[in-house]
Amino acid sequence: MSKLPTWKELAIGGVIPKAGSSIEKKTAGWRSNRPIRSNEKCIQCLRCWIFCPDSSILVKDGKVVGIDYDHCKGCGICAEECPKKVVAITMHPESEFEGSKKD
Amino acid sequence: MAKYVSLTGNDAAATALRQVRPDVASAYPITPQTELMHKFAEFVANGDVDTEVILVESEHSAMSAAIGASAAGARVFTATSSQGLALMWEMVYIAASCRLPIVMPEVNRALSGPINIHCDHSDSMGCRDAGWIQIFAENSQEAYDSTLQAFRIAERKDVLLPTMICFDGFIISHTNEPVALLQDAQVAAFVGDYKPERALLDVEHPFTVGGLDMPEWYFEHKRQQVEAMRNAFSAIEAVGQEFGKLSGRPYGFLEGYRMDDAECAIIALGSTCGTARVAADEAREQGIKAGVIKLRIFRPFPMRQLRQALGRTKTVGVLDRSISFGIEGGPLFHEVRSHLYGDDRAILPFVYGLGGRDIRVEQIVEVFKTLRDAGKSGLKDRDVEFIGLRE
Numbered sequence: 001m002s003k004l005p006t007w008k009e010l011a012i013g014g015v016i017p018k019a020g021s022s023i024e025k026k027t028a029g030w031r032s033n034r035p036i037r038s039n040e041k042c043i044q045c046l047r048c049w050i051f052c053p054d055s056s057i058l059v060k061d062g063k064v065v066g067i068d069y070d071h072c073k074g075c076g077i078c079a080e081e082c083p084k085k086v087v088a089i090t091m092h093p094e095s096e097f098e099g100s101k102k103d
Numbered sequence: 104m105a106k107y108v109s110l111t112g113n114d115a116a117a118t119a120l121r122q123v124r125p126d127v128a129s130a131y132p133i134t135p136q137t138e139l140m141h142k143f144a145e146f147v148a149n150g151d152v153d154t155e156v157i158l159v160e161s162e163h164s165a166m167s168a169a170i171g172a173s174a175a176g177a178r179v180f181t182a183t184s185s186q187g188l189a190l191m192w193e194m195v196y197i198a199a200s201c202r203l204p205i206v207m208p209e210v211n212r213a214l215s216g217p218i219n220i221h222c223d224h225s226d227s228m229g230c231r232d233a234g235w236i237q238i239f240a241e242n243s244q245e246a247y248d249s250t251l252q253a254f255r256i257a258e259r260k261d262v263l264l265p266t267m268i269c270f271d272g273f274i275i276s277h278t279n280e281p282v283a284l285l286q287d288a289q290v291a292a293f294v295g296d297y298k299p300e301r302a303l304l305d306v307e308h309p310f311t312v313g314g315l316d317m318p319e320w321y322f323e324h325k326r327q328q329v330e331a332m333r334n335a336f337s338a339i340e341a342v343g344q345e346f347g348k349l350s351g352r353p354y355g356f357l358e359g360y361r362m363d364d365a366e367c368a369i370i371a372l373g374s375t376c377g378t379a380r381v382a383a384d385e386a387r388e389q390g391i392k393a394g395v396i397k398l399r400i401f402r403p404f405p406m407r408q409l410r411q412a413l414g415r416t417k418t419v420g421v422l423d424r425s426i427s428f429g430i431e432g433g434p435l436f437h438e439v440r441s442h443l444y445g446d447d448r449a450i451l452p453f454v455y456g457l458g459g460r461d462i463r464v465e466q467i468v469e470v471f472k473t474l475r476d477a478g479k480s481g482l483k484d485r486d487v488e489f490i491g492l493r494e
Contacts, residue, residue: 007323012263012331013202014316014324015301019309 022071027054031074033091035067041088048078048089105283105350112275115243115282116182116208116268117142119250121152122290125206126177126297129157129168133187134220135272136210140182162187166194166205173203174312176302178254180205184272185212185226192230198265199234200328201312204257205265207235208250211373211424212272213458221459222272224372225425227401228434234328236266236335237402239372243280245399246270248352251285254294255342261334269401271374273459285350293349332403339400356405358397359412361387365394367474368413370439371422372398375455375462379422382467393471398435406442418449418474422467422490424456431487449474449483455490466490 011017037048042064049057049064056072058065067078079089110118117139120128130140146152157168165181173179183191188209198205209227213219227237236256240246249268257266270276285293301310316324339356347353360380362368369379376397386393396412398405413419421440423433430437432452440450453470455462470490476482 004319005323007326007330010320010323010327012324012327013312014200014314014320016311016314017301019311021311 026070028070028072028074031069031072032094033074033076034069034094034097035072035074035076035078035089036092037064037067037078037089039088041086043083043086043088045083045086047081047083051077051081053077105285107281107283109279110243110247110282111138111277111279112240112243112246112270113139113210113277114142115247116250116270117146118282118284119247119290120154120180120208121146122285122287123178123180123251123254123294124152124291125154125180127155127157127169127172127179129159129165129172129179129181131159131162131165131181131183131187133162133184135212135222135276136182136184136187136208138276139208139210162191163194166191166198169205169207170194170198170201170203173198173205174201174302175304176299178258178297179203180207182208182210184210185214185220188226188230189214195230195233195235195265197313200324202263202328202331203265204254204263206250206253206257207265207267208246209267209269210272210276211269219458220272222274222374223424223457223459224269225457227267227269228425231402231434234264234332235402236262236264236332236339236400238266238268238400239398240268240270240275241374241376241397241399242275243278243282244352246275247282247284248346248350248354249399251290251293252339252342252346252354254297255345256335256338258297259334259338259342260300262331262338264328264331264335269373274374283350283352289349293346335403336405339403354399356398356400356408357412358399360395360397362394362396362412362414362416364392365414365416366392367418367420367471367478368394368396368416369420369422369467369470369474370396370398370409370435372401372424372435375422375424375467378462378464379467382464382471385464385468386471389468389472391471391475393474401435404438404442409439409442413443413448416448418451418478419443420451420453420470420474422470423452423454426454426457433487436487449477449481451477451482451485452487453490454487460491462490
């Protein structure tokens with residue numbers, strides 16, 4: 001708490017005075033299911049990227065390269081939208097990953 | 104020589120707003136505010152002012168649109184009454200906590216139910232803790248003058264709080280009175296250009312409005328609002344004096360009448376203060392040293408100024424035009440008594456005029472008699488007295 005700004009230092013009105021702060025703020029803490037993506041199965045249709053409500057599908061040079069686990073809330077839309085014949089993304093309870101780095 | 108015209112309170116406020124030339128206005132009609140927006144819309148339709156008027160579908164939307172436009176960097180107003188204010192409640196608090204200097208004439212009308220369109224102060228009293236500056240006008244002239252001043256007060260850098268100008272529905276809003284108007288150029292120079300520190304339309308400097316505050320942030324933002332309200336004292340004073348130099352009508356936090364040697368005083372808000380002054384004259388003819396304090400600013404509450412103005416009075420009657428259930432007296436009484444804690448005076452609560460019931464001179468003379476008798480008997484406290492109620 002001691003590092004947070006005092007009321008005199010804080011911008012008024014509850015504004016966040018700069019852009020892009022959501023990149024710094026990790027908001028995946030409440031995720032209960034983690035999407036796991038198989039690069040081998042993926043056909044690069046980009047449906048997961050289109051539908052992800054949190055911009056958490058990482059794309060480079062037009063191809064999906066991974067998932068941003070710092071911001072993914074585990075809603076499962078990517079797994080739902082992944083074509084049924086492909087199933088490159090599957091959801092797994094976070095409890096399976098206990099002990100490993102969560103986010 | 105000032106130009107006098109015959110205007111209702113609504114027309115006077117609309118004229119002030121035309122002269123201020125706000126960038127954006129959001130509008131939804133509600134009695135008795137409706138004619139204010141009619142008049143302003145007429146100014147817009149006639150090309151007398153180039154404000155962008157947003158016709159919205161409810162008061163909740165009216166305040167939401169005002170908040171959006173203000174955050175975008177515009178100078179904004181809206182106006183409302185009673186149920187309209189009640190419907191915009193949620194956004195009224197958000198406007199204040201976002202520190203957006205929105206100006207809003209609030210034409211006082213009783214809250215339902217039973218449904219009633221006439222004057223009392225229950226609507227604006229309900230949001231006394233919303234974080235808005237609240238100015239009460241006694242007549243059309245004050246509605247005009249305070250609307251002009253509200254922009255300056257609200258927009259001062261160390262204040263940045265929304266401001267409502269409260270005036271009595273029908274009694275002021277629909278009654279023609281002579282009003283001295285400033286010239287358009289004088290108003291333009293007085294209010295100046297609005298230059299917000301941050302504006303969403305300034306895409307070179309992006310920022311976020313309305314973000315989520317977790318427990319480690321919210322408290323500090325509330326503390327900032329406390330500071331802004333404290334700073335509003337000097338803003339109100341400075342703007343009121345500057346306006347006085349411009350118009351010959353200086354303004355402060357309150358106005359005393361025959362208070363120099365008064366032994367008993369009445370404190371009230373709005374149009375009743377005129378009636379109370381006549382009553383004070385009559386009471387003095389009957390040997391009562393009577394005085395009146397018209398409270399102009401309710402938020403921030405001018406405790407220091409009020410204590411000073413009360414001078415040597417022994418008994419104080421507080422006239423509330425709204426009611427608080429489950430506690431004796433109305434909000435004005437509670438605030439006055441709270442700020443005079445430890446004081447030796449008798450401070451007695453009166454409630455009058457709910458739902459637009461008239462209050463007459465002779466009724467206020469009776470209040471002065473009650474105060475005189477309390478001074479003699481040493482009565483310090485009693486239950487609320489209802490003026491003009493059929494018992």
